[in-house]
Amino acid sequence: KKPQLLKGKKVLITAGPTREAIDPVRFVTNHSSGKMGYALAEQAIELGAEVTLITGPVNLTPPLNAHVIPVESAADMHGAVLSQFDSSDVVIMTAAVADYKPKFYHVQKMKKQPGENVIQFERTKDILKELGENKTHQLLVGFAAETNNVEEYARGKLEKKNADMIVANNVTVAGAGFGTDTNIVTIYNKDGSAIELPKMSKADIAKSILAEVSRKQKE
């Protein structure tokens, strides 16, 4: 039996992609499979946490005993996260939330036209940033999916979003990032320290992240 390092802690985890609708049959999304977030949910439950999993559309079975809130769009995810934030001790934002959504939703299916088509996009709300501005007692963990300048951008996100930890992955490296069963991450802490982890299964990465979370909960 594992030590119940997060016993009684309320842990909110987001996972998967969002879908931003263009019309009733089309949407914009990304490659997140939900594996990293679901692994975190599973391991947090193993450690005795009460887990709420807010999940975009994925093809995974959520862990037994998780309180699951399914969402589609970034706006849905924003609403769901905010509704759970006050009662959470730890929030881990693993979801790949869209930064932009189509400015206009076409109620009818868009018909083909001759020539090119332009879709205008507008910004979505930055959920992590909003949590950072409003946190009281919560430990806030964000992810950073980068393709270049990983350390610089991760440390920038730590600062700008007022997070306690940023878990950075370079999503261009084989065996890391979207869709894979493994990941390669570095955990950046607010105190400037960093923990570079080797390539491991997403389950083992989740264990390492949660060990760090539980250590911080005790500080």
Ligand code: PMT
């Ligand atoms: O799901 P998998 O296939 O297992 O892939 C895992 C993963 C690559 C999705 C995961 O490891 C990961 O990196 N998740 C973060 C993806 C992301 O959107 O990163 P970002 O650097 O764009 O965003 C930074 C942080 O802000 C993230 O914690 C994100 O959840 C959050 N965010 C982003 C946009 C937005 N509008 N609101 C947010 O809160």
